[in-house]
Amino acid sequence: HMSQVKKYLNVEPVTPDGRRIEVELNIACATPQELAGAAYTDGVGLFRTEFLYMGRDRLPTEEEQFQVYRKVLEAFQGRPVTLRTLDIGGDKKLDCLALPKEENPFLGNRALRLCLSHPQMFKTQLRAALRASVYGNLWMMFPMVSSMEDIHQAKAAVQEAKNELEMEGIPYSEDMKLGVMIEIPAIALMADQIAKEVDFASIGSNDLCQYLTATDRMNPAVAEYYRSFHPAMFRLIGYAAQPFLSEGKEIGVCGEMGGDPLSAAVLIGLGITRLSMGASSVPHIKKLITGLSYERAKEIAQKVQHTALAQDVRRLLQEELQQLL
Ligand code: PEP
Ligand code: MG
DSSP: OOHHTTTTTTOOOTTSSSOEEEEEESSOOOHHHHHGGGGGGSSSEEEEGGGGTTTTOOOHHHHHHHHHHHHHHHHHTTSSSEOOOOOOOOTTTOTTTTOOSSGGGSSSHHHHHHHHHHHHHHHHHHHHHHHHHGGGGEEESSOOOOSSHHHHHHHHHHHHHHHHHHHOOOOOOOOEEEEEESSSSSHTTHHHHHHSSSSSEOOOOHHHHHHHHHOOOGGGGGGOOOTTTHHHHHHHHHHHHHHHHTTEEEEEEEGGGGGGGHHHHHHHHHHHEEEEOOGGGGGHHHHHHHHOOOOHHHHHHHEEEOOOHHHHHHHHHHHHGGGGO
């Protein structure tokens, strides 16, 4: 099966009726193996930078981070590299940063919140990313955004880092895009206003499912309640995508749903044009795209949103997409 699907690795991801889908990579450590994916993808849709901070006893310096970010940008030669700022807390811990124990870490001081409460640490990362931005096409995005206030604060931190670099005579790209992850329902419901405030958004379906269904994504006791095929997921994603599409701004999906052909088909039908995934999913998703017309994907998305049971959604998708899996 794998050798058959491998031939799709290098095909253009265009639907039979001519809709181009950007197929991007999720990366973490910027290993040579990950960067080799530049040969058959349209960019990096999610660079999980927290892996630079994990498993070490002191925070990475600005210079260390700059070198890694530069390496990734150069490897992707002008294609977008979507750098997600530090997403720590929740399931991910840092040895180099002592944090108080929390009752509900997934609802706690996580990701952007943690960065805003540690301005010096945040600024070091922002400066490193801005310095690297002149070596490629950097898109910067913030995780765990829950309000417009969060976006204003994140933007202010970026502006402060830019001001510092300017005073020091250090160059950065004026073209860097700023975006948010949509992984909290509150921000999905504010998409009309968010789409006017940022350059792009990326849906983090892993956390979106956790927060929408109120199910801890790490707790096996409630695993059956974590239903990414819950019709509410597709309704909310469709709702959040619409304002971005009509503003002409990029909206993608970088959670697991983007790399699963069953859910990716629905996402395409909801108008999503960027899917980011682990390297092993790329040929499967390209196979799906080259075989599924946008018109048919739209019909499937309509049906799915009006199905009641997650298990019926899955069954329907398996039947509809049989030939393309
Ligand atoms: C997500 O939440 O879907 C996501 C891509 O981020 P992570 O899995 O790193 O939390
Ligand atoms: Mg997440």
